[in-house]
Amino acid sequence: MSTRGNRQPPPLQVLEAIRAVVGPKGVYEGADSAPFLSEWRGRWPGEAALIVAPASTEEVADVIRICDAHNVAVTPQGGNTGLVGGQIPFGDEILLSLKRMRRIRQIEPLNNTMTVDAGVTLAEAQQAAHDADRLFPLSIGSEGSCQIGGVISTNAGGVNVLRYGNARDLVLGLEVVLPNGDIWNGLKRLRKDNTGYDLKQLMIGGEGTLGVVTGAVLKLFPQPAQKVTAFAGAASAKDAVALLSHAQNATGGGASSFELMSRRCIDFIVKHIPDTRDPLANAHPWYVLMEFSSGQASGLRDTVETMLANALDAGLINDAVIAESEAQTQMLWRMRHSISEAINGEGLGARHDVSVATSDIPAFLDEADAAVERLAPGARVVAFGHIGDGNVHYDVAPPEGADKNALDDKRSEIEAAVYDVIDAFDGSISAEHGVGRHRRDTLANRKNAVDLAMMRAIKTALDPKGIMNPGKML
């Protein structure tokens, strides 16, 4: 696929001008270019006219101004951990990495804010907050290498959304280099500001199609005083959903994570991930890994115990354990985070990152399972995700004993069938991973015409030459 359109490969003198902006340290060539052009699973191998990493916002702006003047396309890239290829260029673009912009610019504990460069990794941001006796709650699997700019551009989610929201909810201000090279200084450290359209919202989740995020003001929170982690077995997904409501009412919204897993997750984990075992004595069709936190100094464990006892009495769950040590907590989370790896051990036929209303999860699962079974009898669905966010990671492995690649030629059909069910529930075909290259055509086919027309009008208004990350999302 090419995005060249009416665009030509950038002339050499333009590339030279861009090199001059960033200097030799900011150019990556030859063997150094490989890490930028391939995402970690090897999909969407890319090419770029030039790979540069500016050292400052001003350098980013200088690069973009040159691109604007010469109609050269730009693909911004953070930690290159995205799952939909949004960060990988096709060939004629400048790849603009934020990796050299790594300053924590300011931490203000009294304002509960932190201002950072876009290239700071999520883990570094979490650590900086922790060092200031504060919490930056966003947490995702790739936090060691993903960067704040990418987290924002993809509106990342993760395991604490239930309590603290998505990236969108955790950003107070942004600094963005616009497609014409203007620096938009929206680095407000304010909780309230009603002076016009909230422009940063277009950049959050904008996948780099409207500008390059170079800095951000992030919200911080007090660290919770207590945490309690529990793991429960339930007879049905419906019971697991009802358990969330029960738990939130009993703890006044104390759940920070509420993770659903089907029995098959546990089977695959125990089989493929070393040093894991079933946390409960008997098998259950569904499981919930839940974490509660509280600002009060004591009493949370009692509250959670009572909540679980009442849930057992009410038949919402059939067994439960509370983690008795940090090691047990870590083990439960390690199991949760190894589900994808465990599925790879069986072969991944199709993968979906979808959402519906939380209350629709059970019906969605029933209908999607039936649709998959019709297309691929015996295929093994592995469903897990974040109940409180209505977000189901709905993966499909080949039938027992079949070749790992047995479903490869049915992948598109299975995806289409699952997305049809999602559409019927007015859900989302991309809950947290985004659109990028991977779902661009699907989005164009499935999003309604009014949405698409508005999105295109905004894109044209802010990036009239279409130089920002072409071929992604829209």
Next chain:
Amino acid sequence: MSTRGNRQPPPLQVLEAIRAVVGPKGVYEGADSAPFLSEWRGRWPGEAALIVAPASTEEVADVIRICDAHNVAVTPQGGNTGLVGGQIPFGDEILLSLKRMRRIRQIEPLNNTMTVDAGVTLAEAQQAAHDADRLFPLSIGSEGSCQIGGVISTNAGGVNVLRYGNARDLVLGLEVVLPNGDIWNGLKRLRKDNTGYDLKQLMIGGEGTLGVVTGAVLKLFPQPAQKVTAFAGAASAKDAVALLSHAQNATGGGASSFELMSRRCIDFIVKHIPDTRDPLANAHPWYVLMEFSSGQASGLRDTVETMLANALDAGLINDAVIAESEAQTQMLWRMRHSISEAINGEGLGARHDVSVATSDIPAFLDEADAAVERLAPGARVVAFGHIGDGNVHYDVAPPEGADKNALDDKRSEIEAAVYDVIDAFDGSISAEHGVGRHRRDTLANRKNAVDLAMMRAIKTALDPKGIMNPGKML
């Protein structure tokens, strides 16, 4: 002021076509028109070519399609409680009231969502949530008459922002009639949806300049199990800000409200509001009214008592009481909500609804006070607001003994001086009330050129004929 520009008063046959859409019940004329054309304090008296209240989203769309075809401007109006004149037309517009769209469409407790028509009042929405054993936390003084559509279009704030956020944070989906009459169905009930630009964010706080909000999906929360209200006296605004950090750390972010008041607030309240008295034995320069809530069933009062005792020991406060009854809680909140009325008893020279970073509140107050004193010696500043949001209502009353209108001819100068200080702190000249007519020129003069250019590009892209609420905000 006219917004006619190249627009002519709507021809009679166009008005007839609009009347036909809504029917006789949907047209307000003669004496019935007065409540729509004047806001409650009598500022910005307006005129309209026609006042209509459609009964459904389809009728709104039919009206707007006619307006689009004939280049007729439209001013949407909710409960007409806005403080900046955004809801009042100039003369050539159709005034489109949402007052007849009052259905609670759906409540889903398991999904913690509620779908409502735009014309539902905030109090009705709160009540409907309560009836479903849930909390819709947004709370503002005008909640009995303001409507959800207006709450959303102005991104309303209020006293619970610290814990639950502004209107923007409480909306999952929107239904909007666009300037061309298309109905945008963005009524998603999802917590996660990364399939393109988050279009609803432009409508939230958009002040009706990009479309007419006709319906919304609102977030609900578990009701807290305990609430504790306290009132403390402090020596300085700096101590009051430090108290918030201390209190949030001690309660793990348990504060839902944290309201600052200067001593003058108490003086004016006791003087002008019947049945009020100073809650503390001695006078203090500053006060904080705080409310904490928790999901645990017990222990919050002990936590708050310990927190206050430690704050006394640390010298952050000099006295404090905890409300011992619902009546005491109500009295404290009645005092907080009567500050504006109490100021009117002394004469209101100038009023500002500004925000800065929370940690900048003390320095902002020092500099603003000095600027006001230079311009109007003896003028009495009354400062109050929401510490956690950095939002200060900064009002200025005439000097002791002076005429109530003594500062009227200095109002513009005082406003400009206070806004200069706000700009120096990178704050906001409109924290929660919005821009509307009142601050349109101020915004154009003070907002940076990059912001304004982006806003105008978006306005032109989505409303190319400029028919949506002209003369407001932009």
